[in-house]
Amino acid sequence: MSEDMTHEAVREALEALALDALDASERDGVMAHVADCVTCQAELAALETTVGELAFAARPLAMAPGQRDRVRFRLVARAAADRDAASAPPLHVEPRREEREPASRAANVTPIGAAPTVRRRMSGSVWLAMAASVIAVLGIGAFLNARAERDSLREAVQLAATERGARAAAMDSLRASLGDKDRTIANLTGENVAMMTLTSTMPEAPTGRMFWDQAHDAWTFVGHRLPAPKPGRTYQLWLVTPTAKISAGTFAPSANGEVMMRATYALAKDSLAAVAVTDEPGAGSAQPTTTPFLVASK
């Protein structure tokens, strides 16, 4: 419909606009008129109030206790991280990669390949198992403590900065740790972070979340209730595209079945088809050898 709709024609479309049920072909014309018509603006506001009441027609539904607690846990953790990210002063010194990686890599994760983070085009026939550079993995508890740790680290940085003759290496190390905490928080709470939920067919019902910070090509995987891998086996995380399965590294969950794992990999927004976790032989595989037990389709 053209943008020069009559007042009467627009008036008849306001109910659908308030319900957000107007077809796209009509919407622009209606919106253009409403923008300049005080009468229609008032009517639309009243209709939107009515529409707002419709939600009460849905019966309140208690969430399953596990689900309810899980969502609450994530929300409070994200909010705490968000609060700190908003109030933290910006870091001026970026650690060098060769200094950062050894300091932040945890013992229970083995990166597949040690290639530096690079943007590269997908090749349909080639496994890109070596492309993902796993930066760090922390226990989930470590993430929850990230705020406190960061505060301590920041104080240590400030203290060290005021001491004459502070050793540069110590400073770099502290800044590296501090920067890593900041990145963890930013990768979970940034504006362009997509989140996928992984679900499982296993009886233990492990779950996982993948946070994809598209602005920084950063991937953060958080897993819960993961059973310990069998002897000689490991878990491996995959980014699945229509043409490739890209390893994001192997991991073993903590004793309480939790893991947080970070990887950096540049992937076009539309090319991710799924995120999956498989059970693989000891050092991991170039491609999945078992059916994924934890999967999220994007």
Next chain:
Amino acid sequence: MGAHPDDAVLLRRMAAGDEQALGILYDRWNALVHGVVARMLREANDVEDVVEEVFWQAWRQASRFDPTRGAMQTWLLTIARSRAMDRARSLRRRREDPLVGDDGQVVTEQTAEGNPGLDAEASERRRIVVAALADLPNEQREALELGYFGGLSQSEIAARTGQPLGTVKTRMRLALQKLRSQLQILSEEAQ
């Protein structure tokens, strides 16, 4: 129709960066939000994601909440419907999913079994809107619900119900007008 006093306090605490206030808000209203989202989406994972998104948005926009413009519940439910509709449309675009939720179901639910998760004010508002919807002719209520809970456009409703587009437009328009009028009458009676 002001905000619940405690809710207003929670919102202020959230705006000031108190994550525990978000937890309390979530404890108080998750069943209400979950009810709307679960009605619009079929998959449990989608429902869980969207419930989290709703409260996350509340956290990020807590400073924008204006208690003079309506109650906290309405604000939260508006977010819930909007986020659930985004997800439903996205899923339909990707997978051509059939309409989610209990489409076409007549909303004449009775409140005899109680409304878990609602305070007295929210329970009363639910009672009124359910009664107002029950007064609508079936075909008008269907058009309203397919638009509101199904997230369908008028053309999509016409295709789904086999009714001419003009008929769907008329039904939707009349339905919302009548609902508005009924809500006004019932609210005045309740006061």
